Amino acid sequence: MPLRDLLLGLTVIAIWALNIIVIKLGVADMPPLLLMTLRFMLVAALIVPFTRITREQLPWLLLLSVTFGGLHFPLLFLGLGEAEAGTGALLVQMGTPFATLLAALFLKERLNLRRWLGLALSFGGVVVLAGGPSLPSLLATSLLLASAFFWAVSNLIIKAAPTISPLTLAGWIALFAIPQVALGTWWFEADQWAALSRAGWAGWGAVFYTAVMSSIVAYGMWYRLLQKHPVSRVVPLSLLMPVFAVLLGMWLLGDPLGANKLFGGLMVVAGLAVINIRFGKKRKGA
DSSP: OOHHHHHHHHHHHHHHHHHHHHHHHHHHHSOHHHHHHHHHHHHHHHHGGGOOOOTTTHHHHHHHIIIIIIIIHHHHHHHHTTSOHHHHHHHHTTHHHHHHHHHHHHSOOOOOHHHHHHHHHHHHHHHHHHTSTTSOOHHHHHHHHHHHHHHHHHHHHHHHSOOOOHHHHHHHHHHHHHHHHHHHHHHHOOOHHHHHHHOOHHHHHHHHIIIIIIIIIIHHHHHHHHHHSOHHHHGGGGGHHHHHHHHHHHHHHOOOOOHHHHHHHHHHHHHHHHHHOOOSOOOTTO
């Protein structure tokens, strides 16, 4: 990969890692589901008027609006409100092992020894994290792991769905998820108007950053890289996201780096690498 594209990929990873920090700051300034509703409204306003969907795509987008928009993202925002940024980023990465297991169960994809090793390392890393002081409460941990699970479910749905461009996917999922998350904030949160009037740069900045920088700019650059280079060269860069998030959490939020977070995090990242990267020489003609 040319240096320019490598730097572009690292920029995307840095945007996504900083997104974890921004969400954590945002939900401290504004109720999580209210923030999520505003984020979806901004994404939909910026994308939907410029895209079109077919009747065949509609039911898939409605389903994804539940699993991705109504479950994955709100659970992520709620969980990060109670977790350290780095630990939260590591737990959310469990979406990859969950997706691997779900593909084996429902798509009959074969799990070879390499993937079993990756799964063991990843889940073992969570166990190590659980033994340390940096792991959040049981509720927050459950929320983040559930967020990762619904990310995995959403990826399986996307595989089965007809082809939909990434930005179209993001915009219409956001549009259909707005009433779901708005109902959640109305039901579970209070004083939304007061919260909006009190919100400062952290809350409104999180709305802008998560919608524009993370959802639109970063994914736009990421899919441009995927169009130019083999997936095997691009996807491994995503393994750096939790590493960046841990470092940013230490630098910007003062999160500690204990032995459990260090070794548990290394196990999770190593497990993801084993699952995602094909080692060994490529056969001729393959």
